[in-house]
Amino acid sequence: MRTRLVTGVAASLVVLTAPVASAQAEPLTIVHSERVPLGNGTLTASFTDWPVKAGRSLDFTFEPDGGIEGRTGTVRAITPSGEPKALGIVGLDGEADMELQRHPLARHAWGLDVVALPEEGPWRFEFTVHGAGGVTTGTLPVPVGPAPGPPMAVSWLVGMAPWAVAALLLARGWLRARRRAVLTWNG
Template sequence: MRAVVIAVLTLFVLTPVASARAEALTLVHAERVPLGAGILTASFSAWPIRAGRSLDFTFEPDGGIDGHTGALRAIAPSGEAHALGIVGLDGNVDMKLPRHPRARDVWGLDVVALPEEGLWRFEFTVDGAATATMPVPVGPAPGPPPAVSWAVGMAPWAVALVVLSRRWWRVRGRWDRGWNG
């Protein structure tokens, strides 16, 4: 019995540690773009990219990121510079690139969604001088149009509203008759 108790306690103590470990970053596509005298490699966790669908981006110049600074400007298909709204960044359209949380040896953006389809343009600046521009094609959002999704999602609430309204009318009728009927 004592061995079973020790095994269960060990399981409870070690389980949160195992589940707290960050999942490895899986990259499925990479693009190499000229950056000054070198190359910048941009990698993606999903390809092709779909509008509104979260994915990870990583960016790495030749020789790595140690001792370098990088910035990214995302230009939407409409031509406007777009702040991607990443948690921890200041919302500035010229984003200072942080290290990726699950791949600390490269710069990256974790779980970001590009909000509209079309040809995006990523403009990189490394160490304030070397620049690179990369076109990023973004396809339509997956799934049905938002109006259809909302209608399907709200249908159970509409049924519940009808059922609750009918019950309320029945109870109200009994209340008006003094609960005698």
């Protein structure tokens, strides 16, 4: 009885404190920046992880000279095979041409928050920026290395092994309980 009470209190604390812990945003740590020619100026593209690895989440920020105030822009991600790709970012429409929004942690710049480029190879980001001086374009090559860690199948196998053991133990317990119930019922 006491262990159930302790377990219940511990579970309640985890549930009640989880939103508070997750609500505290960490500052964005930029580790690499690239300058992209953009009309008569430049656009600074910054990354929270470098070199970029396939399937690994990171943040991007994009800031044209003079800032983003009074400007709008789009970015198109081009895969190593040359096809435009919607990156499936929460809050964006899923189109290949994604409207640039303020980064949630770096409000002075546009950005993509927690994005993973799924394929290894040479990616390209094509920018179009609309401002008082007209429309400017620029292209940023992004080399993406192999995904870190073991192959996906091995990761899934290792990750699912405890669940398979749990399923076997549950099935065994269910069969034992069923057998006892049948024996008790028969007298």
